[in-house]
Amino acid sequence: MIHPEQHYLDIFQVDIPRMDALIAEALRQGGDYADLYFENTTYGNLVLRDGAVTSGGRHIDFGVGVRVLNGEKTGYAYSESTAREDMMACARAASAIADGTSAFYEHSVPATANGSRLVGRRFRGAPNPAADRYPVSIHWRTTESSVLIPYLQKLESEIRARDTRVVKVIGVISWQVTDILMYNSLKECKYETRPMGAFSATVIFQQGGKVENKTVSRSFRAGVEMLSDQVVEEMAAQAVKGIDERFDARRPKGGQMPVVMGAGASGILLHEAMGHAFEADFNRKGTSIFSDKMGQQVCPKGIQIIDDGTLKGNRGALNFDDEGVPGQKTYMVEDGILTSYLHDRISARHYGVSPTGNGRRESFRYAPIPRMRATYMESGDAAPADIIASVPQGIYVDEFSNGQVKIGEGDFTFFVKSGFLIENGRLTAPVKDINIIGNGPEALRDVLAVGNDLAIDPGTWTCGKEQSVPVSCGIPTVLIKNLTVGGE
Amino acid sequence: MLSEKEIALARETLEFALENGAQKARITLNKSLMELFGILNGELDKVSHALDRSLQVSLWVDGRFGSFSSNRLEEEGLRQFILGAIDTVRSLEPDEARDLPDPERLVKNAENGRELDLYDNAYETLTSDQRRALALGTSVWDRKAELEKGFRILSEEGEYSDSIFDSVVMDSNGLFARHTETSFEIGYEVTVEDGEGNRYASYWWDATPRLEAILPSLKTCCEKAVQRAAAQIGPMDHPGGKCNIVVDSECASKFLTPVLNALGGFAIQQKNSFLVDKAGQRVFSPHLTVMDRPWNKGESGSRLYDSEGVATREFPIIDQGVPTRYFINTYISHKTGLEPTIEDATRPVVLPYGGCKTRDDVLRKVGNGILITGFNGGNSNTSTGDFSYGIEGFAFEDGVITHPVREMLVTGNFIDLWNNLTDVADDARLCLSKLIPTLAFQNIDCNG
Numbered sequence: 001m002i003h004p005e006q007h008y009l010d011i012f013q014v015d016i017p018r019m020d021a022l023i024a025e026a027l028r029q030g031g032d033y034a035d036l037y038f039e040n041t042t043y044g045n046l047v048l049r050d051g052a053v054t055s056g057g058r059h060i061d062f063g064v065g066v067r068v069l070n071g072e073k074t075g076y077a078y079s080e081s082t083a084r085e086d087m088m089a090c091a092r093a094a095s096a097i098a099d100g101t102s103a104f105y106e107h108s109v110p111a112t113a114n115g116s117r118l119v120g121r122r123f124r125g126a127p128n129p130a131a132d133r134y135p136v137s138i139h140w141r142t143t144e145s146s147v148l149i150p151y152l153q154k155l156e157s158e159i160r161a162r163d164t165r166v167v168k169v170i171g172v173i174s175w176q177v178t179d180i181l182m183y184n185s186l187k188e189c190k191y192e193t194r195p196m197g198a199f200s201a202t203v204i205f206q207q208g209g210k211v212e213n214k215t216v217s218r219s220f221r222a223g224v225e226m227l228s229d230q231v232v233e234e235m236a237a238q239a240v241k242g243i244d245e246r247f248d249a250r251r252p253k254g255g256q257m258p259v260v261m262g263a264g265a266s267g268i269l270l271h272e273a274m275g276h277a278f279e280a281d282f283n284r285k286g287t288s289i290f291s292d293k294m295g296q297q298v299c300p301k302g303i304q305i306i307d308d309g310t311l312k313g314n315r316g317a318l319n320f321d322d323e324g325v326p327g328q329k330t331y332m333v334e335d336g337i338l339t340s341y342l343h344d345r346i347s348a349r350h351y352g353v354s355p356t357g358n359g360r361r362e363s364f365r366y367a368p369i370p371r372m373r374a375t376y377m378e379s380g381d382a383a384p385a386d387i388i389a390s391v392p393q394g395i396y397v398d399e400f401s402n403g404q405v406k407i408g409e410g411d412f413t414f415f416v417k418s419g420f421l422i423e424n425g426r427l428t429a430p431v432k433d434i435n436i437i438g439n440g441p442e443a444l445r446d447v448l449a450v451g452n453d454l455a456i457d458p459g460t461w462t463c464g465k466e467q468s469v470p471v472s473c474g475i476p477t478v479l480i481k482n483l484t485v486g487g488e
Numbered sequence: 489m490l491s492e493k494e495i496a497l498a499r500e501t502l503e504f505a506l507e508n509g510a511q512k513a514r515i516t517l518n519k520s521l522m523e524l525f526g527i528l529n530g531e532l533d534k535v536s537h538a539l540d541r542s543l544q545v546s547l548w549v550d551g552r553f554g555s556f557s558s559n560r561l562e563e564e565g566l567r568q569f570i571l572g573a574i575d576t577v578r579s580l581e582p583d584e585a586r587d588l589p590d591p592e593r594l595v596k597n598a599e600n601g602r603e604l605d606l607y608d609n610a611y612e613t614l615t616s617d618q619r620r621a622l623a624l625g626t627s628v629w630d631r632k633a634e635l636e637k638g639f640r641i642l643s644e645e646g647e648y649s650d651s652i653f654d655s656v657v658m659d660s661n662g663l664f665a666r667h668t669e670t671s672f673e674i675g676y677e678v679t680v681e682d683g684e685g686n687r688y689a690s691y692w693w694d695a696t697p698r699l700e701a702i703l704p705s706l707k708t709c710c711e712k713a714v715q716r717a718a719a720q721i722g723p724m725d726h727p728g729g730k731c732n733i734v735v736d737s738e739c740a741s742k743f744l745t746p747v748l749n750a751l752g753g754f755a756i757q758q759k760n761s762f763l764v765d766k767a768g769q770r771v772f773s774p775h776l777t778v779m780d781r782p783w784n785k786g787e788s789g790s791r792l793y794d795s796e797g798v799a800t801r802e803f804p805i806i807d808q809g810v811p812t813r814y815f816i817n818t819y820i821s822h823k824t825g826l827e828p829t830i831e832d833a834t835r836p837v838v839l840p841y842g843g844c845k846t847r848d849d850v851l852r853k854v855g856n857g858i859l860i861t862g863f864n865g866g867n868s869n870t871s872t873g874d875f876s877y878g879i880e881g882f883a884f885e886d887g888v889i890t891h892p893v894r895e896m897l898v899t900g901n902f903i904d905l906w907n908n909l910t911d912v913a914d915d916a917r918l919c920l921s922k923l924i925p926t927l928a929f930q931n932i933d934c935n936g
Contacts, residue, residue, distance in 0.1 A: 052583065054553065054580055054582070054583035055553060055555075056577075057554050057573075060557070060558040060560055062560050073532065074534045075535045076536045080540065093535075096535045097535050144579060145579035146579055168758045170758065204871070210872075211759060211764075211872065213760055251899065254897070255935070286643045287645075287677075287687075408687040408688060408689030411894075411895065412864075412878075413865025413878025432869075433872070433874040433875070437897060484897070485935075
């Protein structure tokens with residue numbers, strides 16, 4: 001959603017000359033770039049618990065962040081007031097990074113040092129900065145709670161109607177609307193309003209003495225129109241799906257074995273185990289296991305891995321990133337070759353490439369760093385059923401609940417919330433509450449098959465690298481030759 | 489740090505809410521200031537200045553409840569915000585269980601915020617130049633050659649920061665309480681590379697409310713991170729199976745936190761806890777006793793009151809394997825009929841058992857097994873208590889570390905795990921919010 005420029009200048013009670021004066025103050029001691037990030041966020045939430053919507057609230061967060069770059073060094077300060085004297089104090093605090101020096105732009109790494117494919121990735125895909133990727137027809141800020149509450153009530157009744165083992169339902173509608181104004185020492189002024197809605201249910205089931213839980217959610221950069229009876233029906237059906245298997249599930253015998261990732265939410269593995277290692281700050285600092293792999297074959301030919309800010313209404317969609325760079329579709333791996341890291345302005349300058357629109361921040365309280373948006377692998381040509389049929393003995397995973405990666409080593413661990421044993425090419429006994437561990441680069445090299453069924457998961461994914469930002473993930477059905485599965 | 493004017497604004501906001509439709513209200517006003525200096529490979533890489541304020545408002549209107557917050561503290565704007573908040577609460581469904589705590593339970597001795605000795609005057613006199621010097625003095629980059637023994641240090645990234653946090657809470661039942669603390673912190677992450685190009689990363693950190701107390705760690709933190717990273721070089725497979733495990737005090741909270749969470753009243757009321765109906769029963773090993781000790785002066789994590797303003801107290805959370813009670817706030821108490829307590833464990837302390845003082849003592853006593861020094865991913869099931877975590881650590885034999893292990897998992901159920909507790913050392917790190925020493929367990933499933 002993009003209003004006229006004056007709308008944003010009025011919210012923050014600034015004008016271009018005043019922002020120029022702030023930039024000048026920020027650069028007074030030196031430095032070669034400065035920017036301002038104004039934010040006005042309203043959050044709201046409603047909670048259904050024990051059959052009634054008895055809890056809710058609204059929250060306001062307002063302020064401005066001032067950043068000074070001196071070479072690759074960062075000075076950052078913020079103010080919760082946009083009064084002139086408060087912002088000036090903030091600019092002076094950020095200017096401390098320069099300390100009388102100026103480090104003008106130099107490429108730390110020649111543009112083609114790691115292969116000719118390093119450049120030429122500029123704005124591939126859909127870079128159109130004029131696109132509004134999250135138009136809103138019903139606004140969160142002006143919608144009464146009485147309009148939202150029936151969706152929570154219906155979700156609970158639909159879930160309970162589908163399964164008599166349901167003992168508790170906690171339903172939540174949460175939303176956030178953020179007005180953003182960005183201005184920098186290049187005199188670029190960008191502004192927009194970002195919506196975000198999330199609708200979720202956590203369901204507790206009881207069968208005999210056993211208890212199980214399941215959470216389902218939908219989250220989009222959209223207005224209230226994201227709520228509908230159809231969404232309620234879909235979520236209710238998803239909430240009770242697979243509960244029989246979950247009560248019957250057990251831990252399998254552990255060991256090394258082939259693993260098939262189901263399409264959709266399994267994409268979190270791609271986000272954690274590979275995506276983070278492709279973020280350019282980890283590579284610039286030499287900590288990522290991929291820092292010397294640019295231009296090299298990192299997985300079998302035919303595989304494309306993408307980070308995409310252009311998916312309309314997606315949780316990771318961005319018209320602009322938080323440095324004012326247009327949102328883009330960035331191919332990190334093309335035909336199995338690592339062709340691009342994910343860049344903010346600092347790392348792009350270091351590598352001598354264009355920023356990829358990945359400079360993101362949680363709020364005005366944080367300086368931007370390279371972050372993913374919607375990360376996924378493109379579809380291959382295998383039928384999912386054929387992939388499963390090709391595995392004599394292994395594990396099929398359709399839901400992970402947690403994951404972690406060690407960026408330097410590439411080692412990852414993921415908790416399997418639900419899945420199945422694969423025996424003689426067929427899904428057999430359900431499994432749960434086990435871990436899968438492996439190494440990111442090795443797992444990429446060991447991809448044996450990619451399905452033709454890419455799905456982007458619609459759930460509420462939040463990435464927590466130093467700061468929390470909304471993301472999404474996806475993957476087609478993928479077979480990995482060998483991973484370690486924890487079990488009895 | 490909070491000015492009298494800011495505190496007066498909070499009082500006026502409380503009164504305004506009561507005059508305009510709220511029958512009860514609680515206001516919490518927080519303010520914090522942090523200065524941070526980041527170091528990358530021996531050079532200053534980042535400076536950051538962060539001043540935050542937030543006003544949190546809980547409102548009870550016509551039998552309904554809502555919670556709100558804003559960092560825009562201009563008087564007129566706040567009044568409009570409160571009027572809008574009251575309208576929002578009126579749109580919710582009534583909930584008789586919502587109420588303020590009984591005034592008898594409220595804290596009475598948190599008047600100036602400094603009763604627990606968590607505030608260091610040295611914070612006020614530190615200059616920006618002094619902070620910068622402290623931060624730059626923590627790097628080992630200019631002497632890395634002498635530390636590189638069979639490996640290369642690829643990068644060091646550290647942060648020195650100090651902060652002050654000041655908070656007051658007041659309600660329409662007459663509560664007024666204040667908590668003030670300073671914090672001085674250092675943290676480093678280091679990546680090293682062995683002769684074959686394999687990379688290993690690790691970290692170390694420390695935090696304390698007193699400047700003087702952090703000074704020794706400023707000198708040793710980065711080197712300790714280097715040592716921890718280098719110690720991982722040359723990992724080997726381990727056959728796994730049923731193993732003795734020793735869990736380093738740095739990461740032992742991974743096993744206790746889910747147990748404390750399972751004692752939370754909300755999880756119990758929602759039946760999403762593996763400890764439903766277990767209070768008062770012997771569930772864990774009799775070797776396990778966890779005390780809540782919230783009043784230790786000068787130690788991070790100490791608090792005189794919880795977010796409702798209810799006074800904390802010292803009591804056994806788990807007494808010789810028996811969870812003594814659930815954590816029941818006012819709302820959950822009214823929902824369940826259970827006696828209210830503080831809302832959560834404040835500063836849990838696991839008491840030593842078995843006679844060992846240090847991690848090395850425990851390794852010698854246990855003999856053979858796996859020493860866990862960190863966790864990498866994994867999760868637990870809050871309903872069943874089943875868990876599976878990726879682990880980092882070392883194999884040890886005859887009480888001596890032999891080699892790092894790789895790609896290992898520890899899997900089990902928390903009730904079984906804590907029934908297999910054999911030893912608790914006496915080496916908890918004071919910088920952590922939960923004081924958990926090195927732990928030893930027997931007969932635990934480990935997969936490699």
